[in-house]
Amino acid sequence: MRPSGRQIDQMRSVTIELDATRHAEGSCMIKCGDTHVLCTATVDERVPPFLKNSGLGWVTAEYGMLPRATHTRMRREAKNGQSGRTQEIQRLIGRSLRAGVDRVALGERQIVVDCDVIQADGGTRCASITGGWVALKLAVNKLMKAGEISSDPLTDPVAAISCGIYAGQEVLDLDYPEDSDAGVDGNFIMNGSKLVEVQMSAEGSTFTRAQMDKLLDLAEKGIGELNAIQMDAVS
């Protein structure tokens, strides 16, 4: 029934290649099927003004797409002037990653996670969060190894997956053909076994609480699998 022939609760195959670029303090290339995102984490010893002298750390994110990551070419975007969609996505990534960080343990420094989509086939914001956490973890490991941080500010991994109602059926991990056609579309982000963000949106058809519950079941299954892949990558 699914265009890809996958089972309704079957994710695309996911790989995470570490140290994808040499300059970043942490980096990985995450591939969720044909969606490829390069995630880099940059350590900045300065925090945003509102945290000056607070002793607390900060994690923020930026999201971008290469112009030809998509079927048709898109225009480049800069900070200040990004589309509403881009801003919404990068705010979500930053908020989600922060939910899994002990900001006292991180210390007064900022880590900027850049998620750049090299190739898109649906689910880019979820791949960015899942891969972004890995890049963040690698950067934090480097700080711990250097003695800059003494206790690990990251415990459980943060991961994200989309689920939706496609052709009347709840399915896990929408790819682009499903996503463009789904009646309901949701993104679920968890920190270990706890929820940190749920976003469900009617795209053409409304939904019931029963349907919502089924999507949550699928999401929990998928995120469990992603967590295993993340922990395997960073260990």
Added chain:
Amino acid sequence: MRPSGRQIDQMRSVTIELDATRHAEGSCMIKCGDTHVLCTATVDERVPPFLKNSGLGWVTAEYGMLPRATHTRMRREAKNGQSGRTQEIQRLIGRSLRAGVDRVALGERQIVVDCDVIQADGGTRCASITGGWVALKLAVNKLMKAGEISSDPLTDPVAAISCGIYAGQEVLDLDYPEDSDAGVDGNFIMNGSKLVEVQMSAEGSTFTRAQMDKLLDLAEKGIGELNAIQMDAVS
């Protein structure tokens, strides 16, 4: 327990004053406690380019705050250059209102709903959706009366309410003091008895599915009350 002394499932008092300005095709001033939003609906016979000759209508929204609607003065924002937060809110308003519109019945025209916050005390996006639907309905009624539309494109009302976990307790309709302190914050939008959007976000603490269910129960209660106020206003 709540700063306002309200019950945990008690909304602020809501009033909707119709025809708040004379030029708009539909308008109202919605007051949810100390949150006051002026909603106007403008009928535009031109649709966005992607709908040219499609026979389908469109509803979109813009959201703004007067500079001193808030405790401290904020800078004015224009289309192109709005903050990420503003863009996220107005995209949500537009998406939510569209979910309750029969775009074939509306015909190939656009209605722009402007939601301008005159005074803010939490829950401005929800008040904008609830009041925005009333302004939209008034504009549609005028089109129907003029014979421009023959069958009503709006059936059930669209309304929105926030719920959250404040001081460890699930509560309905957060005001500003609660909102700034809530561990979990959610916005729930319904079209009659069906869900159209659910957004839950951990702000400091993660949450479980059981907590999420309690918030949904509160939201359904609140939206039922809002629907009654909306239908009373437009009848």
Added chain:
Amino acid sequence: MRPSGRQIDQMRSVTIELDATRHAEGSCMIKCGDTHVLCTATVDERVPPFLKNSGLGWVTAEYGMLPRATHTRMRREAKNGQSGRTQEIQRLIGRSLRAGVDRVALGERQIVVDCDVIQADGGTRCASITGGWVALKLAVNKLMKAGEISSDPLTDPVAAISCGIYAGQEVLDLDYPEDSDAGVDGNFIMNGSKLVEVQMSAEGSTFTRAQMDKLLDLAEKGIGELNAIQMDAVS
């Protein structure tokens, strides 16, 4: 002869409602016929850089229109990117209000007066100045009550009125139908009985000094009436 049936030297009815929003240090809603402007005054303890350590205060203004304050919807404007017309208006408001302020008595602080047009029917810049002075006065009163200011920096009220040549006749207080059709259009701002700004502009026909004198006579009459309403409101 006038579309509204008013006498040539008759102003529209003017009301000033104090404390129109709860967060601002001073605020009012001024209604000049169908022109409604919300004026708020915000006290800012920081002055612009060029006044640092001068001991002098500053008053500045911003002017905005809600998108549907007018017959057809207008785009939102932000600081940096305002139209020439908007900038001209807010520079005029600020300059006029400052002319009535003893900046030594005000002390080294800034008051920002925001004038937001809720509904427009001609004469919005004049209503903004007249109402803006009331909001400013309320904010100053609060500072005096709190002991932050010892001698009143505002003595005579600042008020503004438009006059013009409509259908060959000099008339007081142009409304929108008159304004769009006037051959000559002027704005007159006074501080008590002294002039602070005169702006006359040929819109289609030139004018003589004799005509100019008649317009000034009308303006002095109107401003006298406005001053009485202002003093009544703030006392």
Added chain:
Amino acid sequence: MRPSGRQIDQMRSVTIELDATRHAEGSCMIKCGDTHVLCTATVDERVPPFLKNSGLGWVTAEYGMLPRATHTRMRREAKNGQSGRTQEIQRLIGRSLRAGVDRVALGERQIVVDCDVIQADGGTRCASITGGWVALKLAVNKLMKAGEISSDPLTDPVAAISCGIYAGQEVLDLDYPEDSDAGVDGNFIMNGSKLVEVQMSAEGSTFTRAQMDKLLDLAEKGIGELNAIQMDAVS
């Protein structure tokens, strides 16, 4: 009494050099004492959208300053992003020049007058209007010679002069040292013997109607002299 030693009703010496650049349809360099402005008129056969198929012509203006036209270096300005002051000036120039144009006789075309200040010593907006009219006239003459226009759309010259109250005395044609110190500052624009724009502004001290009358007397004298210089240049 005046820093320059001039009489109170004495203008600076004014020269107008025609054809100051070779590409423009009309151009001149006007020098009013040490204020030097290059004015060029460009004929554009397209009118702004609101005049399409109206049969009416349009005249508009842009104003700029070379970065080092002033005592301290200023930043360059582009259309979209000009300061409020610059926009106010160029709107004034365009409005004033249009007041002297028979837009039916001009025919459906636009003339853009660029006024670029090469060296500034006060009174740049007035010099721009006076010189701008000459550039405009030269461009119109070229169109008439080419048979594109049959009856002259420019009859009386448009000219402008500043007057103000300096050291308590009404004086004609303020230069920079006077302008920075004047208590009241006014710009007067006439089309032949009729007024087209009067702008008076209290800069530090308010003014009476008697003072205003004296300034108008001075302005009429100055503009008479400017008209003679303009007519001499273009004949």
Added chain:
Amino acid sequence: MRPSGRQIDQMRSVTIELDATRHAEGSCMIKCGDTHVLCTATVDERVPPFLKNSGLGWVTAEYGMLPRATHTRMRREAKNGQSGRTQEIQRLIGRSLRAGVDRVALGERQIVVDCDVIQADGGTRCASITGGWVALKLAVNKLMKAGEISSDPLTDPVAAISCGIYAGQEVLDLDYPEDSDAGVDGNFIMNGSKLVEVQMSAEGSTFTRAQMDKLLDLAEKGIGELNAIQMDAVS
């Protein structure tokens, strides 16, 4: 003598991986040592306005850097708002590629070449040109295979290499440590055996014609090697 231990006339090892992304009509990842650039070619059937109905094709380029392609994080750039350096580079890439295109044979269509630096270690503009030509060739091959183009508009390859004077010695293919320290820096672009662009710049020390000749000898050697790698990749 060189930090990398290379001979003075020795290029870094170069690899070109074809079809690096799935959506673009042509794409490759070029690696010149540690400089990695993703080049994609997008076919657009619309040409820029100035070529409408000319029968001529167009090739243009955009250049970008991922934020963490460099030692320190850089801000994202969008079209409109790119730094002078970025604009200079992408104008150079476009101009160089066009020099090798028969625009009649290409037909009235545009090909946009995007060069995005994934990792930078000096020489990114040269790698972009060399790799950009390969992406362009692949896109053209696809058009020829589809019968859209009948005769090959690309004959000889376009390639680029930098040379410079480092530590007083002329060397081929500067990497980042050399580039930051070079006294003279040049970029040489050839189309087969003919020059299309020479850019030499004193960065700290001036240069003689004799030195310039030595750099040209090195460049010709390097470009010969690059051409062989390009032709090998696309055959």
Added chain:
Amino acid sequence: MRPSGRQIDQMRSVTIELDATRHAEGSCMIKCGDTHVLCTATVDERVPPFLKNSGLGWVTAEYGMLPRATHTRMRREAKNGQSGRTQEIQRLIGRSLRAGVDRVALGERQIVVDCDVIQADGGTRCASITGGWVALKLAVNKLMKAGEISSDPLTDPVAAISCGIYAGQEVLDLDYPEDSDAGVDGNFIMNGSKLVEVQMSAEGSTFTRAQMDKLLDLAEKGIGELNAIQMDAVS
């Protein structure tokens, strides 16, 4: 053979008028045939942030065109928002002038050279460099006279000339008709007898090293003549 009737190695007549504006620390109007550029040098005691406390001086440049310096009117440009061409030119001017400055001798201050094209007929960037050096020299002389600088930071003059292949023939100093038609176009900048920048670009046809050598011969001849004119002007 040349449209102007000049010999192939003949420059246009060049004049340099000193002190072209009264406010700048150094200024000149350079006229190369019908290309007229006003160059001003502004001394700024603050250096850019990256030079704070370095003891080193800085020279930078900005380039602009009056809207009607060209055949058709161009839009005004501001810093931030300049076209790629403008940025490329002003970066070249700044880099070239710096190549002739002893930045230790200049001391920790900045000189900004503004080059504003009053009338264009080809070769504006070269005229800007040649005239810009004169303005810079005058400003430096003033600093030396005032005892702010003790040893002259400018020794040999910096000058620039264009050469190109027009109608198959190498020619010196392209004017606009030649420039629009040239197959190869080059700009050559020298500091006394040493090269500081060479930029050659194929515009339609590629070129050989032999052709490049001929262009260099012409450039050396032209720059020798320019140096004589510069030294004559400043002595």
